[in-house]
Amino acid sequence: GESVGLHLPTLSVQEGDNSIINCAYSNSASDYFIWYKQESGKGPQFIIDIRSNMDKRQGQRVTVLLNKTVKHLSLQIAATQPGDSAVYFCAETQSSYKLIFGSGTRLLVRP
């Protein structure tokens, strides 16, 4: 079936370091991309989004980079904190139909 992203890998980082989570998407026609954070036992929460006419967007401590040439998306988290520990999903959609999620990356923050 349709899929975005990687089989669930784990990224372990030291508290205070920067984290980079990567995602490969499959549909070159996708025009909107979102990163979600899912903490244990909870539903996914919106972190940041980016449209296909942009290649970079910054939020508070987070930056999303989009490379349409290689269909790659990344999420950068600055000064990673213990509260950032969660599973992160990238998602793509074309014209707001069928938001398709990747398989996720687990981020572990070491104190």
Added chain:
Amino acid sequence: DSGVTQTPKHLITATGQRVTLRCSPRSGDLSVYWYQQSLDQGLQFLIQYYNGEERAKGNILERFSAQQFPDLHSELNLSSLELGDSALYFCASSGGGTGELFFGEGSRLTVL
């Protein structure tokens, strides 16, 4: 709190049975989405409704069906349940203008 309400939070049933999961979207949101999340897996898109009409379909089994009612709440019906149907089922809603979805806390289904 996302504003999306799902019931029940937990459900345990036996193979062959039928269950109904309920979702109330955020106030004013016209779109409702259903996703299935198995253990340590990503979210598999099942189906989307917009203002009562089916808008998009994903990998939803024929044993599963859904609908969105005039008051915009939605139900996901799972029948002839199998062990492999055990999963978290998430409902999400959006205003329809962007792809940002607001997720409920999920319904955890266990099929024994």
